[in-house]
Amino acid sequence: MASSQPMLCGSIAGRPGVFGVAMHTAAFQALGLNAVYVAFGTEDTAGAVAAMRALGIRGLGVTTPHKLRVAACVDGIDGAAAAIGAVNTLVNDDGRITGYNVDWIGAQRAIGEAIDVSGRAFAVIGAGGGARAIVHGLRQAGARVTLYNRTAASGEAVAAALGASFGGPPQALAAAERCYDGLCHATPVGFHDAAAQLLPGEALTAALRPGAVVFDAVAMPPRTALLAAASARGFRTVAGVRMQLHQAAAQFALYTGRTPDLAVMERALAQALARIAGEGDER
Ligand SMILES: NC(=O)c1ccc[n+]([C@@H]2O[C@H](COP(=O)([O-])OP(=O)(O)OC[C@H]3O[C@@H](n4cnc5c(N)ncnc54)[C@H](OP(=O)(O)O)[C@@H]3O)[C@@H](O)[C@H]2O)c1
Numbered sequence: 001m002a003s004s005q006p007m008l009c010g011s012i013a014g015r016p017g018v019f020g021v022a023m024h025t026a027a028f029q030a031l032g033l034n035a036v037y038v039a040f041g042t043e044d045t046a047g048a049v050a051a052m053r054a055l056g057i058r059g060l061g062v063t064t065p066h067k068l069r070v071a072a073c074v075d076g077i078d079g080a081a082a083a084i085g086a087v088n089t090l091v092n093d094d095g096r097i098t099g100y101n102v103d104w105i106g107a108q109r110a111i112g113e114a115i116d117v118s119g120r121a122f123a124v125i126g127a128g129g130g131a132r133a134i135v136h137g138l139r140q141a142g143a144r145v146t147l148y149n150r151t152a153a154s155g156e157a158v159a160a161a162l163g164a165s166f167g168g169p170p171q172a173l174a175a176a177e178r179c180y181d182g183l184c185h186a187t188p189v190g191f192h193d194a195a196a197q198l199l200p201g202e203a204l205t206a207a208l209r210p211g212a213v214v215f216d217a218v219a220m221p222p223r224t225a226l227l228a229a230a231s232a233r234g235f236r237t238v239a240g241v242r243m244q245l246h247q248a249a250a251q252f253a254l255y256t257g258r259t260p261d262l263a264v265m266e267r268a269l270a271q272a273l274a275r276i277a278g279e280g281d282e283r
Pocket residue numbers: 064103106125126127128129130131132149150151154155185186187188189191198217218219240241243244247
């Protein structure tokens with residue numbers, strides 16, 4: 001059976017990031033585990049899974065462009081990944097590779113830091129893997145969810161599959177008459193573009209109750225134009241990096257069977273963010 005020494009974990013992405021390396025490495029060290037984490041940049045999904053098998057890599061985070069196509073390469077997927085229709089984590093148990101989705105846990109915990117989600121009404125924008133994980137997390141926590149998406153057909157299908165309603169295109173939020181306690185944005189608009197914003201700030205005021213929470217899944221830059229507009233209007237905000245932190249903690253538990261020290265991971269994430277800001281490089 002293939003194995004590695006030290007234990008090897010990592011991630012596969014078209015564009016490898018720095019946050020996973022920082023958080024997992026710090027958490028391994030804090031627990032004294034003999035393990036390393038490497039962010040692999042690759043477009044070859046099947047090749048990466050074959051390498052995981054051949055080299056005995058214990059765990060891999062999975063992100064764009066692999067999240068949808070990796071399911072075809074593994075030996076099984078867990079219930080949440082099946083419900084969400086995307087895999088963001090692979091675990092190798094003695095050669096058997098299982099696909100999990102812990103993005104929904106990350107979203108649920110991140111949003112749950114700002115608001116008690118149960119019984120609340122949320123609007124979610126987007127119908128991709130990120131939005132689906134957020135809807136699943138909110139639904140599991142007892143929220144009512146209305147999904148908004150540019151393309152009606154995919155929006156309606158995702159909403160129906162996950163127990164949400166479909167509200168129309170994102171612009172329809174301007175007519176929502178302050179009926180939401182929270183709004184979650186999960187499209188690529190604003191990613192690596194601090195000025196881009198899908199919704200005008202007035203739409204937030206029109207759709208949200210006073211004191212509502214706005215979550216932007218876009219993690220880079222950490223303070224997006226949407227979050228800036230939301231806090232300027234008095235809404236609480238949750239940054240996409242909080243979802244990354246909590247989903248990384250859930251991955252760590254799957255890889256090691258141990259609960260990581262969240263404060264250690266949080267500190268490593270903050271240092272990585274500060275380093276990027278210092279370099280003027282919005283990864
Ligand atoms: N923080 C985290 O841990 C985390 C985790 C997952 C994802 N994310 C972020 O969430 C965002 C979404 O990622 P994803 O993987 O779900 O899928 P994606 O492929 O990046 O986004 C697909 C969705 O975005 C919509 N969309 C794309 N461009 C749009 C535009 N210009 N105007 C309106 N809608 C647009 C699409 O609508 P149509 O159906 O009409 O095409 C579709 O619903 C990304 O920014 C990603 O980085 C963050």
